[in-house]
Structure formats: structure tokens, C-alpha cells
Amino acid sequence: EAQDPGPPPPRPSDDSVAAGLRRVATFVRTRTLEQAPPGKRQQPAFVSTTANQFPKPVKPGDMGLAAADAAYSMAPYLLGPDQALVVQARWPRCRCANVDLWTRHMQTYDYANRRASLNRRQTRVDPDGSFRLVIAHRDPGVPNWVDTTGHPEGFMSPRWAYSETPPQEEWPSITARKVRFDAIREHL
Numbered sequence: 503e504a505q506d507p508g509p510p511p512p513r514p515s516d517d518s519v520a521a522g523l524r525r526v527a528t529f530v531r532t533r534t535l536e537q538a539p540p541g542k543r544q545q546p547a548f549v550s551t552t553a554n555q556f557p558k559p560v561k562p563g564d565m566g567l568a569a570a571d572a573a574y575s576m577a578p579y580l581l582g583p584d585q586a587l588v589v590q591a592r593w594p595r596c597r598c599a600n601v602d603l604w605t606r607h608m609q610t611y612d613y614a615n616r617r618a619s620l621n622r623r624q625t626r627v628d629p630d631g632s633f634r635l636v637i638a639h640r641d642p643g644v645p646n647w648v649d650t651t652g653h654p655e656g657f658m659s660p661r662w663a664y665s666e667t668p669p670q671e672e673w674p675s676i677t678a679r680k681v682r683f684d685a686i687r688e689h690l
Contacts, residue, residue, distance in 0.1 A: 505597055507597075508664075546562055547560050548560045548562060548574040548576055549576045550576065550577040552577070552578075553579060553655075554578075554579055555577055555678070556575045556576075556660070556675075556677070556678065557575055557576075557577070558675070559574060559575040561573050562574060569663060571664055572661050572663040573661060574659060575660050575661075575676055576657050576658065576659045576660075577676075577678065578656070579603075579637060579650075579655065579656055579657070579678075580654065581637070581654055581655070581680070582654070583654075584682060585680055585681065585683060586636050586637060586638035586642060586680070586683050587637040587638070587679070587681070588634055588635075588678065588686065588690065589637065589677070589678045590633070590634050590676070590677050590678075591632065591676040591677070592631050592632045592633070592674040593631075593662065594662055594665050594666070595666040596662040596664055596666060597663060598621075598663040599621065599660075599661070599662035599663075600619055600660070600661060600662075601619060601635060601648065601658060602658075603619065603637065603649075603650060603653070603659075605653065606655075606656070606657065608657075611650070611656070616649040618648065618649055618651055619648065620635060625646055633646060634646060634690055637650060637658065638683060639652060640683075642686045644686060644687065660676055
């Protein structure tokens with residue numbers, strides 16, 4: 503449910519539709535057809551090349567299919583069968599926020615049948631406004647679990663839109679640590 507949705511965006515025009523088509527063509531060409539393997543290409547500032555380590559969130563502007571009004575921080579994850587990742591963060595003041603899991607080809611996981619993402623409303627938040635979510639291959643029986651759907655590697659992508667906090671002010675940092683699956687509760 504939109505909170506204080508504000509005015510609607512301008513109606514599409516020939517120029518805005520043409521600009522959108524150019525962005526899609528650039529995205530398809532540069533992020534799929536011409537894409538080098540991981541570790542062999544320059545990454546945008548919001549994409550980490552180190553597993554389980556998030557960069558500072560940024561707005562990507564008109565890059566690819568990114569929403570110009572959204573901020574992103576993306577990191578690869580790598581988990582063994584008996585491991586989990588505990589991610590700690592804080593949502594900024596904004597209208598929309600979520601964390602998604604993706605393949606390296608930017609395909610979302612099976613969100614229709616599994617919890618492959620969490621939005622701000624679904625997230626159990628601590629009294630201080632922070633939250634911890636658990637990325638794991640199976641349900642650990644704790645709040646804020648996100649299902650890898652069996653993928654031992656992929657990308658975690660926290661993002662938010664229509665932020666009330668300017669980027670030069672303190673946007674939340676996002677940390678992650680790998681833990682044994684049977685020790686998750688010790689890290690929450």
C-alpha cells in the first residue's frame with residue numbers, strides 16, 4: 503500500500519518512451535550480450551565484487567533498467583549447504599524498500615512459491631529501527647528469513663525508492679556475516 507503517494511508521474515511522451523527503449527537496448531547489450539564473467543568487468547559503484555560485503559548504497563541514475571529514484575546496494579553471496587548469512591541493516595525513511603535475491607544474470611528467484619524477497623512491511627524491525635535478516639537454503643524458524651531456493655551463489659540486492667533522506671546524509675550501512683546454519687540464533 504502506497505504511503506503518501508504524491509502526484510502521479512508525467513504521462514509518457516514520444517521522447518520519454520524513446521529514452522526508455524534506448525535504456526533497455528543498452529541494458530540488454532551491455533549487461534547480457536557483452537557481459538564479461540564476474541571478476542572480469544567493471545562494476546557499478548553499488549555492486550560489490552566481494553562475497554557478502556555490501557558497498558555504500560547509491561542512486562545509479564539512468565544506468566540500464568535501474569529506477570532513477572531508487573538507491574541500491576548489491577553484493578554477491580556464496581553459501582555452503584550448512585551455512586547462512588545474517589544481514590544487518592536499517593531501512594531509511596522512504597516510500598518503498600525491499601531486499602531481493604537474484605542470479606548473476608539478474609533473474610529473480612521463485613518469488614511466487616518461496617520467500618525470495620522481503621519488503622519493509624514484511625520485515626520484523628527491532629525497537630531501534632534496525633533489522634536482521636537471514637539468507638539460508640532452508641527455513642531456520644526465525645523472522646526475516648529469505649530463501650536462496652537452493653542457489654549456493656547469487657546476489658543480494660537491498661533497495662529503496664522515494665527516499666526522504668538525501669544521499670549525502672547518513673544512508674544506512676548494510677553488513678553481512680556468514681554463520682553455521684545451526685548457530686543462526688546465536689547471531690540474532
